[in-house]
Amino acid sequence: MKYIDEYRNREMVRTLSEQLHTISRDRPIRLMEVCGTHTMSIFRHGIRNMLPKWLQLVSGPGCPVCVTPTGVIDAFVNLAKRPGVTITTFGDMIRVPGKNGSLADAGARGADVRIVYSPMDALTLAAKEPEQMVVFLSVGFETTTPTIAATILEAERQGVDNFFIFPANKIMPPPLAMLMQDQDLQIDGLLCPGHVSIISGADSFRFLVDNYNLACAVAGFEPTDILTAILSLVNQVQSGKPVVDNCYNRAVTGRGNEKARAVVEEIFTPTDAEWRGLGVIPASGLALKDGYASFDITRELDLRPEPSIEPKGCRCGEILKGLCQPRQCPLFGKRCTPGNPVGPCMVSSEGTCAAWHRYGALEEQS
Amino acid sequence: MNTHVTLDHGSGGLAGQQLVSSLFLKYLRDPVLRQLEDAAVLPQQDGRIALTTDSYVVDPIFFPGGNIGELAVNGTINDLAMQGAKPLAISLGCILEEGFPLADLERIIQSVAGACDYAGVPVVTGDTKVVPRGKADKIFINTSGIGIIGEGIEISAGRVKEGDIILLSGTLADHGITILTNREGLQVGGNLQSDTRPLHFLVRKILETAPAEIHTMRDPTRGGLGTTLSEIARGTNLCLAIDEEKIPMRPAVRAACELMGLDPLYLANEGKCMVIADQKRADEVLRAMRSIKEGSKSRIIGRVTKKYPGRVVLTTAAGGTRLVEPLTGEPLPRIC
Numbered sequence: 171m172k173y174i175d176e177y178r179n180r181e182m183v184r185t186l187s188e189q190l191h192t193i194s195r196d197r198p199i200r201l202m203e204v205c206g207t208h209t210m211s212i213f214r215h216g217i218r219n220m221l222p223k224w225l226q227l228v229s230g231p232g233c234p235v236c237v238t239p240t241g242v243i244d245a246f247v248n249l250a251k252r253p254g255v256t257i258t259t260f261g262d263m264i265r266v267p268g269k270n271g272s273l274a275d276a277g278a279r280g281a282d283v284r285i286v287y288s289p290m291d292a293l294t295l296a297a298k299e300p301e302q303m304v305v306f307l308s309v310g311f312e313t314t315t316p317t318i319a320a321t322i323l324e325a326e327r328q329g330v331d332n333f334f335i336f337p338a339n340k341i342m343p344p345p346l347a348m349l350m351q352d353q354d355l356q357i358d359g360l361l362c363p364g365h366v367s368i369i370s371g372a373d374s375f376r377f378l379v380d381n382y383n384l385a386c387a388v389a390g391f392e393p394t395d396i397l398t399a400i401l402s403l404v405n406q407v408q409s410g411k412p413v414v415d416n417c418y419n420r421a422v423t424g425r426g427n428e429k430a431r432a433v434v435e436e437i438f439t440p441t442d443a444e445w446r447g448l449g450v451i452p453a454s455g456l457a458l459k460d461g462y463a464s465f466d467i468t469r470e471l472d473l474r475p476e477p478s479i480e481p482k483g484c485r486c487g488e489i490l491k492g493l494c495q496p497r498q499c500p501l502f503g504k505r506c507t508p509g510n511p512v513g514p515c516m517v518s519s520e521g522t523c524a525a526w527h528r529y530g531a532l533e534e535q536s
Numbered sequence: 537m538n539t540h541v542t543l544d545h546g547s548g549g550l551a552g553q554q555l556v557s558s559l560f561l562k563y564l565r566d567p568v569l570r571q572l573e574d575a576a577v578l579p580q581q582d583g584r585i586a587l588t589t590d591s592y593v594v595d596p597i598f599f600p601g602g603n604i605g606e607l608a609v610n611g612t613i614n615d616l617a618m619q620g621a622k623p624l625a626i627s628l629g630c631i632l633e634e635g636f637p638l639a640d641l642e643r644i645i646q647s648v649a650g651a652c653d654y655a656g657v658p659v660v661t662g663d664t665k666v667v668p669r670g671k672a673d674k675i676f677i678n679t680s681g682i683g684i685i686g687e688g689i690e691i692s693a694g695r696v697k698e699g700d701i702i703l704l705s706g707t708l709a710d711h712g713i714t715i716l717t718n719r720e721g722l723q724v725g726g727n728l729q730s731d732t733r734p735l736h737f738l739v740r741k742i743l744e745t746a747p748a749e750i751h752t753m754r755d756p757t758r759g760g761l762g763t764t765l766s767e768i769a770r771g772t773n774l775c776l777a778i779d780e781e782k783i784p785m786r787p788a789v790r791a792a793c794e795l796m797g798l799d800p801l802y803l804a805n806e807g808k809c810m811v812i813a814d815q816k817r818a819d820e821v822l823r824a825m826r827s828i829k830e831g832s833k834s835r836i837i838g839r840v841t842k843k844y845p846g847r848v849v850l851t852t853a854a855g856g857t858r859l860v861e862p863l864t865g866e867p868l869p870r871i872c
Contacts, residue, residue, distance in 0.1 A: 178854045180781075183856070187855075213858060214852070215854045216852040219857050219858075220855070287720070393852075394854075507864055509864035530858060
């Protein structure tokens with residue numbers, strides 16, 4: 171398949187892996203991949219087994235479903251139970267359990283919960299069913315937010331007044347800055363998220379180089395993309411000269427998609443936000459600007475997220491910070507499985523625990 | 537004349553009899569069925585008897601490459617074939633929702649008859665029920681089948697041993713991706729089609745070639761090849777090692793899976809057979825499989841080892857290795 175096969179080429183992959191293996195190191199190098207799609211791709215293609223022993227990959231908080239705090243999940247579920255409300259959401263969210271069950275549980279008991287593939291589908295539904303309050307659960311990072319912003323503009327243009335969002339969007343730079351200051355983590359380099367970079371641009375990671383001396387490489391999602399970026403990070407660490415290396419230049423530019431960012435800036439404004447596992451991070455979330463407040467269901471119905479309570483024993487919080495690996499969680503593979511998840515990292519198709527459970531970690535088997 | 541199924545059609549009275557004679561028997565012409573006795577009586581047979589049953593609730597009921605009718609016939613024939621049985625006859629139970637268009641029912645029964653004729657396996661007994669609107673979704677079909685297992689044929693996962701070769705009879709995931717894209721109303725190019733077809737001709741050829749060396753066979757339907765292989769690995773405590781590059785896939789199916797973020801190893805197949813054979817005869821088995829139409833794209837996809845007991849290990853297209861776990865939870869499309 172064109173545009174895929176050439177980036178999965180076995181010879182190419184072997185060459186890259188061999189280049190890494192020629193390097194010998196006493197001190198380990200720790201790299202963080204911060205995008206859930208990277209995590210999944212690394213497992214799916216078996217990349218972990220191609221890396222030298224001194225190279226450690228840790229997964230960061232890059233799965234939007236996983237970082238949504240339990241208090242917000244509970245608010246979603248409570249909202250779903252209200253008569254006259256139709257919840258629309260991306261698929262992964264419906265199975266995340268909250269204090270009173272998941273959206274899927276609420277749906278099974280009669281709540282109107284529907285999976286959509288785009289917020290535009292939710293708007294279409296709202297126009298078709300004007301007597302319902304159709305709420306889109308607005309979760310996602312820089313990649314997803316522009317389409318949500320565009321949907322709100324479209325709802326305004328069409329005058330659809332029963333379409334709402336539950337704003338829970340987040341942006342990547344603040345948690346990254348926080349993690350890089352964490353003494354327990356000791357990250358040497360960052361595999362910068364490819365999809366986010368398409369919107370925000372490779373230059374948006376420069377502050378990590380300038381402020382934290384962190385090696386950065388923007389990576390695509392195929393094996394050669396990921397290995398090329400890893401090799402770049404290792405070389406940066408070896409030479410002690412970190413930069414932002416754009417290894418995904420077939421999709422990412424330095425400045426990103428300014429048009430998409432302008433739409434987001436028109437609708438949203440930064441606000442403090444709670445991240446599962448990381449706590450409240452200043453200016454890391456997005457709220458609707460006052461001019462668009464009428465689309466905000468939390469203001470319309472005066473909803474407030476409840477305090478977040480982590481399920482007992484669940485270590486998703488530490489996993490999201492890269493402090494703990496899934497197999498170190500007492501629930502992993504026992505009480506918590508993809509079929510019966512306790513924490514969000516097991517639910518989402520981009521969650522770290524789901525990746526470990528589905529694709530396993532062969533190094534631990536041998 | 538009614539144009540839709542009514543509750544009357546299921547009441548056991550005249551309307552029901554008319555439905556059977558004017559629609560079902562119009563296409564299903566086996567003499568044993570036409571006697572309309574309470575049970576079909578079949579001639580005496582030599583050999584062990586295989587019996588299987590399966591219910592079909594596929595949505596949508598009509599899909600590119602087939603419909604629920606032929607799926608129900610082929611699925612049950614394949615369950616028999618995977619045990620090494622020669623399918624003899626099947627039953628057909630239909631649960632219809634009130635208001636279901638008779639034209640759609642006719643299309644489905646016509647397709648049942650077509651699949652039976654092609655396979656040479658008749659419907660010999662049947663039943664029809666009607667439930668009120670909303671109590672079922674259009675049409676559900678149950679088929680049961682009986683078959684005869686010949687002398688010397690012993691198909692069982694328990695016979696799989698180290699060194700055995702794993703073969704697959706053709707392209708992966710065609711049925712699953714076709715149903716998923718149709719259900720979601722997604723427009724994906726490349727003419728996706730279900731692979732529903734009977735596999736007993738293929739199996740007959742395989743067993744004629746190497747009756748004693750075929751250790752197990754499965755048709756990877758729900759849960760896909762990944763789940764099927766995992767079951768065997770767990771059951772035998774052996775390691776099944778497969779190579780992603782060797783698994784045949786249609787380019788359109790691969791593209792659709794990439795687009796939707798789905799792993800083809802977990803998508804359903806309705807016309808593919810996975811065979812584990814003794815390595816001594818594996819090449820002959822492969823040639824035999826390729827010699828007939830439904831196996832023309834057969835390939836050796838892996839072998840049985842002892843490296844990771846109870847596990848399925850995949851060498852990825854990129855040359856890495858990873859585990860293949862059984863499917864748990866629905867494969868949900870990705871969020872971003």
